[in-house]
Amino acid sequence: MFATIAFTIFVFFKELSVLRRKIIHIAISLVIAVALLWLIYYKVSERLGMFDFRIVVSLLFNSSMKVFIAILFLFLMPLNWALEAWKWKLASSTVERIGFSKAYIAVLAGITAGFFLPNRVGEFAGKALIFPLRLFWKGTVVAMFTSLAQLFVTIGLGFVALWHFAPIASAYFQIGAQRLFLVLALVGFSALLLVYFNIQSIAIIFRKLPRLHRVMSTLTAISFSLKTKILVVSIFRYFVFTIQNILLLIMVEVELPVIDMFFLISLMFFILAAIPTIFITELPTRGSVMVFLFLMYFDVGGIVVPFAVEMKLLLAASIVWLVNIIVPSVPGIFFLTRMSVFRKEDS
Template sequence: MPQLKPQSYAQTTEAPASARYKGWIVAGKVGITLLTLGLLWHSVVADADTAAAWRGLLARTWQGQGRGPVLLALLLMPLNWGLEAWKWWYLARHLEPVSFGRSLRAVLVGLTLGFVTPNRVGDYAGRIMELKSRRLDALGAVFLGRYCQLVATVAAGTVGLLYFLLRFYVAGYPAAQLGLVALVLLLNALVLLPLYYSELLVAAVRAVKPLRRFSRFVAIMPTYPARLLTTVLLISGLRYAVFCLQFGVLLWAYGVQAPVGPALAAIAGTFLLKSLVPSLNALADVGVRELSATHLFGLLGQPVLPVLSASLSLWVLNIAVPSAIGLVFVLRLKVLGRWQKPGSAPAS
């Protein structure tokens, strides 16, 4: 019978990974907190336009004029991010068992980290670090959730911009109008196709040499069933409707009096143009959205100042305030976790 080797109980001098990196993790959290607070101060207080809009928002909340619409927009803020958490819950539980509370926390952490990163890439980091395992696969899940939201934005936004093109730019040219309608239908079909046939998207990523290194992260997308994708897409549409309603009631609170149909077209067009332009951080989104909103509502004969104030107030309610709330969860974030190889079997 072979002899068993004696087991050693001597303590090793090598510190565990969590202890070795603890100082860097704490420093990173403090840095993110200070950077977020600094950007919030710069955008909400130091910036003259946003500060004026914020004071106007508070004035309409405490006074009789516009109190109802502003309070409605404020009450819709948790519904907005609750729907985003619901969407992420559906996507994340395909990878591992996860509660709705953890999904909401992941969304708020991602919102805060995205506030200070180029093109909001911190949103990816915030969500995947809230998972206990399969974090690399989660990159594809986050992208899938963003893509579903983009599908809803493109579907409504192209129709909104089509209204302005037909009314103000190609009026009296039936052939051009018919071509634009066909182009909108084709564009929406092309955007929707990769959602249900994500194998095509994965193959396209693998075919392009500079993108080939990302193929292992999006390989998880074809494992999502069509029924789940449809549910996530419907939630994205509902969240988009909440966005539009918030913008609409804030425009009402600031005195914009455009007809409902054209106003909805302008709102949809504004959201689409903002989504198509990459940004350095959340502050850059402000300029793109305001420029788009003032131009489209200007075509409807609306003054610039109320539209600008409503758009800036929308940003404060949906981005600045939740980003500040997310700081609480950033400080409690567990950065280290299991980074499993992408493409392993889903947990659900």
């Protein structure tokens, strides 16, 4: 009888402990969700408050062609993140196989988690939370690798952009920069490919730290063919979000040759990759770099600066940021709080 009572009390307190953990989990999730929603609202209202809404609508939708471009631009947003999810699905197979829908959820959670750390590095942890806790750190390493693949594409095409504008720069500054930039692009590309396809060698650095070495050794499971697939998907994704920027520039009536717009945007991404930013400064930095590059292009090319081009560029940068980062981060809040670190080990 006493044993039964004792067992009943034990079960009661055990269940109470589980309930308490769940309540704490829910409370923390709600706090995170509310804080993120407030941060998003504050940042969006602050940045878009500089624009007159009626003028913006009139500028963006004053023709049926612009409406079509807007629809295409919006369609490219889920495609952009679908490519990232596909890349994550491919890479995560070295840790634990997940389906495409689960990979997409992890990517959305990663976007939201990116708000917490500079240069959106929180995305690594956000994606890795899709795995059981015992695989979290291995998942984080693989997530870092997929981001590294995207970074290498950004840097590589940044070198190409430098080479593309070399003739203009040579004429303006009266220096023979074209050959220099060609050599720089070729050497840069070769170095990036060498590092990328031998990334598993980084584990050797940590061989005297067994636990860290074991986690970093996850990179050895990524085969050459898998690295190639991830790199190809990264290139496709790069073109998708670059085209999004071009479409917005067309909508706000920044009139330049499309090829020059492409490489100016490539230079913008190239520069942004080297600038530390946090969520609060991400949009101002992006807008400032875009304005700087385009004004330099007009100056070097001897082109008269179009009327209100600075505001048009800032508007384009703001809309791309709003659609590509803020919109998917809202459902990402829900998924991130569900994939909490308070999960059970075997979940």
